[in-house]
Amino acid sequence: MTVSPSEPAMAEQTLAPAPIEVRVNANAAHLSVVRAVAADLAMREDFDLDSIADLKLAVDEACSTLIDVALPGAALSCRFSPTAGRVVVDVSVLSAEPHEPKRDTFGWRVLSTLADDVTASTTPTDDGKHLVRIELSKAGGAVFQA
């Protein structure tokens, strides 16, 4: 497992802080680490407790969805970008098939209720695999909407 601030594309990229990337084996046993990072970032953005808990649940749901379609031994990548009162989470995994998450499932309903925005996509890779990705974004709650 690695937790690291990703390299900014350009050294002078100072406006948005570098995202934080957590890579774990695509295995449910590692989800507690990802959840803990999500909760910590939301806490430090001063999300209200409902929004902190919702972000944790959303990250759990998104990661579980991807773990289900992951190639054996694949890594699950979770990139977190905290910005003023909002956390954007981008999770992706390599899959054998273009398993884009379906929008008409209970899992998708859970994701879209918990997050403010959620999108899913799948992109073929050069070696015939597919990168499946879920991106979600969550604001800190009523305090930030006032």
Added chain:
Amino acid sequence: MSPQAEKTTKGGYEQYAPVFAELAALDPDDPARTEVRDRLVTGHLPVAKHIARRFANRGENQEDLTQVATLGLINAVDRFDPERGVDFLSFAVPTIMGEVRRHFRDTSWAVRVPRRLKEMHLSISAAVGELSQRMGRAPTPSEIATHLGVSREEVFEGLEATNAYRSASLDDMLLGENDGVSLGDALGEEDEGMADVERRESLQPLLERLPERERTIVVLRFFGNMTQTQIADRVGISQMHVSRLLSRTLAKLRDALDEE
């Protein structure tokens, strides 16, 4: 029992003896049972509160203790048999004490947590309850810090420590049937949301199989558009507890839906 002991333990609850007889005489399916049972539980609530207070200052949240003691009281009302010639309090007090003791046995920190953090966890849960009541929404870590007069870092630590806390008997506690929202009622209002969920045929039976409280929480959050704090208020437990239950129930539902 000596006449004196009888007097001190009964303390004005003799008036309920005929009500117990009334309850015992009712058919198990009689809808009138609910009202009679509620009357008995409500009437004896001071006993549960009194016992909960005796266990105060042992590092447990007082509201949680009262809730556990009330659960013991409900069990006692349900299991009491007036035919056996024992008065209700002689039966109820040990039952309620047993429930509270079991709570202490089952409730613990999953890992060793310093005393300072345990105390911070208690202060934070009390602050969250108070601030949510006052503001009508969940507080932020800064608001908790200001309220308690501690630093934000200390609140962060306390909130993180919450993850190491488990409260088995509270989590497994069932609510009385009238405290929940029936699935039909909740889904009736929210049928539109349910309609775009594919495989609602497979989701619905899974929801039906959940314990009533877990089902209520899931339905209110995902089909009723309520926040965790609003649900906590409605169901009568803390937001942190709603959060733990949601997390566990979603994992359970995911596993069950995957198997299909």
